[in-house]
Amino acid sequence: MLAGKHILLIIGGGIAAFKSLDLIRRLRERGAEVTPVITKAGQEFVTPLSASGLAARKVYTELFDLTDEAEMGHIELSRSADLVVVAPATADLLGKMAGGLANDLASTLLMATDKRVLVAPAMNVRMWEHPACQRNVATLKGDGVLFVGPNEGDMACGEYGPGRMSEPLEIVAAVEAALKDGPLKGKHVLVTSGPTHEPIDPVRYIANRSSGAQGTAIARALSALGAEVTFVTGPADVPPPEGVHVVKVQSALEMLDAVENALPADAGVFAAAVADWRVASASDSKIKKDGKGSLPVLEFSENPDILKMVSQMGKGRPALVVGFAAETDDVIANATTKRKRKGCDWIVANDVSPDTGIMGGAENAVTLISEDGAEDWPRMSKDEVARALAARIAAALEK
Template structure:
């Protein structure tokens, strides 16, 4: 899947009962990093108010073709130039017919003709209207011009009918919008990412570990693959499915992870150390289960290898990215780690905030390099991952 990080999405809402889903669609697009502006037809305003979509998008909603407040009164041209994608959801039978005919009789259809951006439409109508030959001819004509469709879905409709014609769910539409943007920013690059925790055995049944879920590392792998990179994840024990187009190498301990990284290094251009590697391991691993004994047990620990430092110091030239999960003085500690370990970039996040710490669905980070830094605001981990990959691509660009 591509990503919507910092993409400009012009959302067109036409007059169907499914217009209420547009509110959730705005939220989904923003969580994926998109900038959203909304254009509504007059019919759409009968189903959902412009104020609702303005409050959610954080931008004024556009409804009139002749907008005297827009630059030189040419609001449709301004919006058309701004958009990276025109997404119409819901797209009614009437709107589809008008676009097929090349009409420009309201702001939405005029912007559709004026924009160089690709168009993605989510049809929504009664099942018989969808099946009608005129609608199918209009759909075929639009698709022949390169306009893409997502849906419709089948099921029970507001009118009581059952069949095809329901607008797809907002999350499905948002993913389809993201798929319009295969960035290619890392095309031809080979990326190795470590993810998840490590487990350091005490005995056959117990181990030392941490709360890392691996979600951030796997989101980075998905974003790197979407950017065109050949991607490998060296993963500690997690309960996550392998991302599409990504090779996963399972490991358990820090020493296992280091060995896998060393094997992957000769075929690596970019190394991202996202795993939460245990700093220490037990000095002695018992061959039998340790039995309950005295009230106090003293455990001797020895230091684990520093994987990211070892990669950065290797003879193989690789762009090395570390992570600094801190609970205080986050930026100061991260920059010290960047310099001390000889990294090209480091990603700092505050794991004391439960909303963006281990096992959370969101993250908020600052990406640092030798002579700069950029803050990526709180968002879903897939959105933040896309932002990190975009920053890596920028640092690597000539």
């Protein structure tokens, strides 16, 4: 799907730059044209000759180069591509982008481009977690810059944690997502997924058995159809999809905040298994046994009904709101009642009784409930369910 696409690849100065050479090869395997730009620091790790040989194109390194400016000025270079990719995106490059600096070729291109920008951060874990870096990341996301990674793992410096650049194939998937054309192109879809964890004390929480697999598959399918997806996920068992904006939360209250911040959206798919209740006053310290056999008494408060809130909001309500109903008894009747009570447009209902193997399994059997009635779908993989639902959402939004 990258055939004929032109990628401007900015290679920053970090040990992860060696992956960018493989990234060039992977992009070209898929038909993309790649023009490399290597920063001065980047040339300490990879050579222009290596990048040029793999890209089969000229490599650009200097802002004040008379020949380059005469042949193709930096303004034209920044706008002739379909997508600008920064890999590795160092802390320095992220800071320059967030601050609007333009003091070398790479930062000038990033300021001058009118195309989407995808960054693959790579840096020491302490640098990634530094408040200044996180402020820059938040600013860039607010500006519409796309992120892939960073991953968590061993660092070249010997530390462990988030900061590793995503693998080349992960970046390729994010590039494909950023360049995709489909029926949902230009649409923003909000997807919630996974369970929520409601704290009892610092070491204990109340949760449910949701793996987040179905919500993740839905977000991936919507993105494949061209949607810009905001993916709000609780602590799921499966990793989030690439090419979407991921917001990780723990509790229902955190999920509510994330959903409110993600609106407006053209559609909302609320696949998360949000806990109905939370402990009213979670303990700040671990609750200990008293040695007398006494049991702790937990008082509960009702969690906010996120699906109902979005379904019944006035101005700013998504054109299509899709809820989920995981039931163990009277599935169709209970889900139909839930749709009316919540006020959503569709409910995706499924039977999660223990003997079905649905909860936490690889397959799903759902019934799509709308004002037109109930439509049973055959049992199939969660990816197939996601693709079918994404296609229905695209058709509904086209009307």
